[in-house]
Amino acid sequence: MRMNFMKRRSSTASTKMMVLAISIILLLSTAVMGTMMFLVSKTPVVTNTFAPAKVTCEVQEQFDGTVKKDVTAKNTSNIDAYLRIKLVSYRVNTDGERIGGTVVIPNFTPGSGWFEQDGFYYYHKPVAPGEIPEVKLIGDSGITLVTYTDADGGKQVIEVIAEAIQAKPTSVVADQWNVTVNDSGTISKKN
Incomplete structure (x- = not known):
């Protein structure tokens, strides 16, 4: 129990x-x-x-059919950005179709603050949103395009291609564009 x-x-x-x-x-x-x-x-x-950052740019230029001048890029981003421009040249026939033949971009002196590296022309300072660089890559004197008289014939076309990259962090600019960024934020050729 x-x-x-x-x-x-x-x-x-x-x-x-x-x-x-x-x-x-x-x-x-x-x-x-x-x-x-x-x-x-x-x-x-x-x-x-x-609001996320938006990094874009647009080409600005004047072309009268023979002379290309006032070539620059506008920062259409919503943040400061570095700008670079590439000039691409080729020949076209009278119908505007690409044809063969050697093409050389006529000599010109880049505007103050621009430098060339690896086929690109870089503006050395960041550009504010809605602004263009203080000096244009190709100014008022412009460059005259060539009409060829060799066996290939045709006339020269120069396309202006612009790119933008956000100005900060500067390490991204240095890595992606292979340039040197100094303490004041200006860029220069990579040594």
């Missing part, structure tokens, strides 16, 4: 512990859910005002 009493006491104690554990879990769940419901109903809506 005594053993039966011990079993009953042990069974009653474990049942009480189980009920207590379930009660505590329910109480904590109710508190957490109540807090979450309060925060959701009382917290004001917050509008995200973050």
